[in-house]
Amino acid sequence: MRITSVGGGPAGLYAAVLLAQQGHDVTVVERNPAGVTHGWGVVFWEPLLASLRESDPPSAAQIADAAFAWNGQDVDVEGRGRVARPSGGYSISRQRLLDILTARAQELGVRTEFERGVAPGDDLDADLDADLVIAADGVGSAHRRALADDLAPTVDVGTNKYVWLATTKVYTSFLFAFVRSSAGWLWCHAYGYDADHSTFIVECSPETWRGLGLDRMGAAESRELLERLFARHLDGHPLVGLPTDPEAPLPWLEFRTLHCERWWCGRTVLAGDAAHTTHFAIGSGTTLALGDAIALGRALAGVTDAAGLPAALEQYQAERQAALAPSRRDARNSARWLEDLERYIDTDVDSFATLLHRRCSSLLAHLPPTIYVKAREVAERSGAARRVWSQASALRRSALVRRGS
Ligand SMILES: Cc1cc2nc3c(=O)[nH]c(=O)nc-3n(C[C@H](O)[C@H](O)[C@H](O)COP(=O)(O)OP(=O)(O)OC[C@H]3O[C@@H](n4cnc5c(N)ncnc54)[C@H](O)[C@@H]3O)c2cc1C
Structure with a gap:
């Protein structure tokens, strides 16, 4: 099939890599010049590397080589000391990640066209006349907006x-x-x-x-x-990373959490931030974008013409919407926690670090913070209490799922 990926971010490039491996004729169009992107480093964890190794070992090896390993988490509340927590993960420069994926896509025969923004409805653009258009054009996706009646996107704008x-x-x-x-x-x-x-x-x-x-x-x-x-x-x-013009404003933003009821329509399918976003405080958007590309590749395996697309795209949408549910919940709780900082900031610094660490919990907003910390301490010390605690958390989660929130 002839496939066009609109957007040379992680979702668009990785989908191109995996679909070129299957023998499809793939083009990536990116409006920025080569070597130019927004943002700096992004974090990720070992499970991402494991799934990249399974999907495309050569690019996974380069990403692992370029990854920066960080160890532990420091929480510092001014004048009240610092708490070190055990944790660890990786990070990588966004530009380095995109360079690796672009080179790998080109090696597999993908055409990469930079400095070319393509707009939906641009009938003269031969690339949009492909069998499949992957709209991986980020959170502001013009392709998603053009199909809004079918895809039913909703956006929740954070206050911070x-x-x-x-x-x-x-x-x-x-x-x-x-x-x-x-x-x-x-x-x-x-x-x-x-x-x-x-x-x-x-x-x-x-x-x-x-x-x-x-x-x-x-x-x-x-x-x-x-x-x-x-x-x-x-x-x-x-x-x-600030604007060079000293008078220009800094690019302050409010985080936009995006959810789409449907991820495909006709021959256009959404991937990455064009389909969904999760607040940056859980550091998962790139991992999810790459996960979309992997699931799309899997769903399209064996599809040789447009007739096979609807079933494959439906399977992709169902798989990814289910996979995203826990991240959506965590991201929403985490973002709310940070918007509600005044509720937590006056606790002692150890309790504060625990609360910050547990900010994705659905229970936290429903208990006074100090009671939550005490209950967790007890739960951590006692096996029986730990089981009760996990059941309470699970009940709260399933209540939220039933309410569809
Ligand atoms: C502050 C912040 C911190 C973050 N930290 C992390 C983190 O630590 N870990 C993590 O996993 N994620 C993080 N993320 C999220 C992550 O950056 C995104 O989820 C990820 O980049 C999504 O990849 P994508 O390919 O879907 O979209 P993008 O990376 O946005 O790529 C979309 C591409 O499409 C191009 N494009 C747009 N319109 C057109 C058009 N019409 N024609 C052609 N090209 C077009 C754009 O130029 C862009 O290159 C963070 C996000 C923010 C805002």
């Missing part, structure tokens, strides 16, 4: 403000640092992703953002303020 920056300080542990400003709390999600850089995402409430004047400041002034607020954590290193 965030900006995705980087720094030359290399964190070997994942750092959550909370700092108090004259207008309220700000915090960073920071982790190394190569030998010279770390991701440094700053988040705060809209009241803090406006109260500090970040809504009106240009890049130079914002940088000076953020570097001062996080001075202890940046350790003399600069924040990087």
Whole structure:
């Protein structure tokens, strides 16, 4: 079949790799120039590497080589000490990941066309006349919007403000640092992703953002303020990735959580952020985008013409919607926890670190934070109590699933 992947992000490129392996004629069109993307490093965990190894060993080996291993999680609440928690994972520069996938796609015969945005309804575009169009054009997907009546997307806009920056300080542990400003709390999600850089995402409430004047400041002034607020954590290193024009605003955003009732329509199928997003605080969007590509490849195995597409795309949609349910729940709880920070921030720092670590729990919003921490401690000490605790969590989860939330 002739297949066009719109968008050269992780979903579009990896789908191209896997479908070219099956002998399809694949083109990737990407509106950015080669070597240009948004964002910095992204985290992932061992299960992703395992499924990449199964799907395409050569690119998996390169991704594993380029991965930066971080160990442990540090929670620092200003003036109240620091708690280190055992955990660990990997991260990789987004650009490095895309370079690996682009080279692998080209090696398998995929045509990659950069600096070419294609719009739905552009009948003159031969690539959109393919047997299958994979709309992997990110959260703002024009292809999804054009098919909105059939795909029924809904978007939930978070209230917190965030900006995705980087720094030359290399964190070997994942750092959550909370700092108090004259207008309220700000915090960073920071982790190394190569030998010279770390991701440094700053988040705060809209009241803090406006109260500090970040809504009106240009890049130079914002940088000076953020570097001062996080001075202890940046350790003399600069924040990087800001606009070069000192007067230009920083790209602050509110996270948009997207859900689509349907993922395909006619010969267009959604993949990655075009189909769904999960709040960045659970670090799973890239893993899910690659998982979509793997499931799409599996569903299309053996399909040789357009007649076989509806059944295959229906299977892909069902598999991925089911697989995404736990991440959607975790992401929603995690995002709400961070929007509700004032509820937790005044607990002692050990309790705060536990609450932060458990922020995906569906029970947490329904119990006073200190009671939750005590109940967990008891549950961790006693086998019987642990079983009751897991049953309570499972009941809460199934109630949410029944309510469809
Ligand atoms: C602050 C932040 C931190 C994150 N951290 C993590 C993390 O730690 N771990 C993790 O797993 N995920 C993380 N994510 C999520 C992750 O970045 C996305 O889920 C992932 O990039 C989705 O991949 P994608 O291929 O679907 O979309 P994208 O990466 O957005 O790629 C879409 C591509 O389509 C192109 N495009 C758009 N329109 C057109 C068009 N009309 N024609 C041609 N090309 C087009 C775009 O230029 C882009 O290159 C984070 C996200 C944010 C916002």
